[in-house]
Amino acid sequence: MIKEILMPIISLGGMSIIFGAGLAFASQKFAVDSDPREEEVREALPGVNCGACGYPGCDGFAAAVVAGEAPVAGCPVGGASVAEKIGEIMGVEVGAIEREVAKVLCAGDCDNAPNKYRYQGIEDCVAASMLVDGPKECSYGCLGLGTCVRACPFDAIYINDKGIAEVDVDKCTSCEKCVAACPKDLIEMIPVSSLVQVMCKSQDKGKDVKKACKVGCIGCRICEKACQFDAIKVEDNVARIDYDKCVNCMVCAEKCPTKSIYADFNSRKVAFIEEDKCTGCTACKRACKFDAIEGNVREVHTVIEDECTGCQECVKKCRFDAIIMK
Secondary structure, three states: HHHHHHHHHHHHEEEEEEEEHHHHHHHHOOOOOOOOHHHHHHHHOOOOOOOOOOOOOHHHHHHHHHHOOOOOOOOOOOOHHHHHHHHHHHHOOOOOOOOOOEOOOOOOOOOOEEEEOOOOOOOHHHHOOOOOOOOOOOOOOOOOOOOOHHHHHOOOOOOOOOOEEEOOOOOOOOHHHHHHHOOOOOOEEEEEOOOOEEEEEEOOHHHHHHHHOOOOOOOOOOHHHHHHOOOOOEEEEEEEEEEOOOOOHHHHHHHOOOEEEOOOHHOOOEEEEEEOOOOOOHHHHOOOOOOOEEEOOOOOOEEEOOOOOOOOOOHHHHHOEEEEEE
């Protein structure tokens, strides 16, 4: 009886030793040396594992950085501070990084955009959009049922009292979870410095937009003609801003007949020329696209405040640092 019990035990023990030795040999024989910098990069990352970098979590991104397949500034959640740390680890310089935040590009709230039927169902934008594109008359508009809110791991997005999703810029980490969650493709990442946004993504023709929303873009191209920097174009019946070209002059918002273009006018600054530094070279006057600067050659120039749009073109052209924005 004892023999019958001991034999299986001895056999299994022997097999375990043999297999263990085999695995130990294989681990030594086929071991892949890892770069110690990979762990350092991983430690520098925020550890959100959101995938916004385009890689499967922070481990995947760290490996890609060390392998030279991903940029050191590729983590949108970590931003500039994390990019600098990773740059130090990798021994590369990191240039200026513009932080981007999510923005819900829809102003069609309960006051501006009517509903075509009363929705009673699952409180989810994806589910509602399956029923004739959702209850809103505008098939492109925000449904306000909070799918993006639930997708955000940082509590940075909420439904305002007008029934539209809104982003808290201070909390947004640029993880893009809400962008992926929105079935209407209404959420975009924009530079945090941008003071102007087109609050509409409807591709319907103007007459149909007017029926569906009071503040929708009708594709009239007035903004396009008014822009002096070629920064806004009408495509697929809706205006779109090129943020690389936009200088926050806000003229497009001033001219928009439906007020579908939002601008933070309270943050608009005006140029001021310091008399003791101005040489009267006229470089600023020639650079101004809005005739907001007056003065003759070799005379101190002045800014016409009511005409200044705060585009800062004059600041860029002044060689004597004589212009400041107030």
